[in-house]
Amino acid sequence: xxxxxxxxxxxxxxAGQASSSVKRTLKQLGVDPANIKRTVVALFEAEIxxxxxxxxxxxxxxxxxxxxxMVVADQGPGIPNIDLAMQEGWSTASAKVREMGYGAGMxxxxxxxxxxxLKIDTKIGVGTTLxxxxxLV
Amino acid sequence: xxxxEIVSLVAGELVGAAIDPEYEITKAxxxxxMSDVLRFSMDDTILITGLCNNQTLRTAxxxxxxxxxxGRDKQPDEDMIExxxxxxxxxxxxKYSLFKLSGILYDAGLKPLY
Ligand SMILES: Nc1ncnc2c1ncn2[C@@H]1O[C@H](COP(=O)(O)OP(=O)(O)OP(=O)(O)O)[C@@H](O)[C@H]1O
Ligand SMILES: [Mg+2]
Numbered sequence: 001x002x003x004x005x006x007x008x009x010x011x012x013x014x015a016g017q018a019s020s021s022v023k024r025t026l027k028q029l030g031v032d033p034a035n036i037k038r039t040v041v042a043l044f045e046a047e048i049x050x051x052x053x054x055x056x057x058x059x060x061x062x063x064x065x066x067x068x069x070m071v072v073a074d075q076g077p078g079i080p081n082i083d084l085a086m087q088e089g090w091s092t093a094s095a096k097v098r099e100m101g102y103g104a105g106m107x108x109x110x111x112x113x114x115x116x117x118l119k120i121d122t123k124i125g126v127g128t129t130l131x132x133x134x135x136l137v
Numbered sequence: 138x139x140x141x142e143i144v145s146l147v148a149g150e151l152v153g154a155a156i157d158p159e160y161e162i163t164k165a166x167x168x169x170x171m172s173d174v175l176r177f178s179m180d181d182t183i184l185i186t187g188l189c190n191n192q193t194l195r196t197a198x199x200x201x202x203x204x205x206x207x208g209r210d211k212q213p214d215e216d217m218i219e220x221x222x223x224x225x226x227x228x229x230x231x232k233y234s235l236f237k238l239s240g241i242l243y244d245a246g247l248k249p250l251y
Contacts, residue, residue, distance in 0.1 A: 013216070016195030020224070023198065037201055041175050044199045048171075048192075101188040101196065106172035113176075 001025075001063045007047055007074070009056040012100045018059050019044040022070075029063065031136065038114035039068050039134045045107040046072040046130050052097040053077070054128060067116075068134045078124040086112065138162050138247060140204060140227055143183065146241050147206065149231035153218050156227045160203060165247040167239050171196040177250050185238050189213055191220055198224040208235045 003025065005018035023040045031039075043059070050057045054076025062069045079085045086108050093103030112118050117133040140155045143162065160181075167185040168174050174184060174196050183204045186193055189211035197205050203226060207213060210232040213221070221228045231238060243249070 013191055015192065016199070020195065020198055033201070037178075037199075040199045044195070045172065045175065100190060101169060101171040101192045104170040104172040106170075106176060110172060110175055 003061045005059040007050045007056045015051040042111045042114040042132050045111050050074040070132045073129040075127045079122045147231040149229045152213050152228040156225050166250050194220045208238045
């Protein structure tokens with residue numbers, strides 16, 4: 001099954017809607033709660049990053065019996081130093097983003113922890129694409 | 138501890154309906170940083186927070202939190218109340234600071250996550 005969503009830059013009223021919708025779908029499909037949680041935590045963190053640090057983008061989710069593959073692609077500034085960005089506590093979040101409850105510098109580490117595979121493609125001035133895989137078996 | 142007991146301990150108010158009045162809460166976690174909330178397993182846990190916006194509820198939903206206690210006299214707006222209902226999350230508000238809320242609930246027997 002394939003699902004597509006769009007993400008809007010800076011829209012913290014709706015941010016998380018895609019992850020919420022995926023959570024509902026996974027519940028309906030009868031995926032076990034532990035796998036639902038790690039899937040939606042990873043997707044949510046990536047969705048928020050695209051809203052908070054980039055200029056919006058798209059989410060593509062593919063679900064089959066064995067795995068869930070989520071691709072979050074943004075048009076954004078890109079990540080200059082991935083090693084640094086992956087560190088717990090490292091954040092460049094703006095004052096507005098911090099007001100919304102983000103900027104702990106825990107998003108990317110949370111994604112890493114909750115997925116079985118994480119690929120980050122990023123290009124300065126072009127955008128960032130996260131490909132996240134959760135194995136169900 | 139049930140929602141009703143918590144409301145009375147913190148001189149709080151239910152915002153909207155209590156989704157499950159029999160739900161038994163045993164632990165609490167206090168934070169204004171949503172990615173910190175998403176690091177932990179939140180079974181039978183109440184979130185104590187001063188962050189009062191849609192993102193509080195989205196985070197709670199992803200973390201499988203069922204009860205959220207908003208402190209510091211913050212006022213959830215209509216949008217939040219609607220989102221809480223949609224996501225089956227019980228919202229409580231209180232005038233107390235997070236320190237005071239945490240102290241009261243700790244004293245009353247709720248456990249920290251770590
Ligand atoms: N999609 C993105 N585009 C550009 N920069 C990004 C993107 N995602 C992350 N970053 C950069 O990496 C940093 C770390 O990201 P991470 O998600 O770990 O933390 P955060 O978003 O700052 O805070 P938190 O996720 O804990 O609320 C960000 O502050 C930002 O500088
Ligand atoms: Mg983040």
